[in-house]
């Protein structure tokens with residue numbers, strides 16, 4: 730599998746070990762930095778990994794920061810990415826089977842290297858189940874488009890429920906410009 734990996738300073742030490750671990754498992758690993766444990770801002774490293782996965786250059790992404798939380802928040806903003814902080818093999822398995830997680834974020838400060846290795850093994854081995862989960866994941870991915878359009882057209886409108894892309898666009902445009910006059914038949 731082609732894997733893009735990065736960390737911040739808090740995840741640097743584990744990142745170095747995890748790169749070696751993943752290569753040892755036979756994966757093609759692209760290390761997107763950093764090269765030292767000097768203090769950095771985690772979004773600067775989350776986004777290149779997220780882009781590599783979203784563009785298809787990498788099959789999966791791995792990010793390590795202090796908690797895994799900041800990396801998840803940043804990476805998940807990138808369209809096409811489903812990123813989450815994972816701290817157990819059980820959640821890694823479910824996040825793959827039910828949510829088709831494509832970027833995993835790990836804690837370098839609160840989870841041991843050994844535990845993170847087990848989590849990664851499961852993340853890379855478990856397959857998405859599809860079926861009813863595919864419908865739900867598709868609804869999540871629709872948000873990449875609809876939320877962008879809604880914010881741009883009507884920043885103060887909060888949708889009551891998520892609906893189809895076309896309905897979202899119509900509602901946002903109506904809210905900004907008023908309802909479109911339908912020609913009399």
Ligand code: RB5
Pocket residue numbers: 737739740771794795796797798799800
């Ligand atoms: C850095 O101190 C820390 O905030 C970062 O590694 C991460 O845990 C953020 O979510």
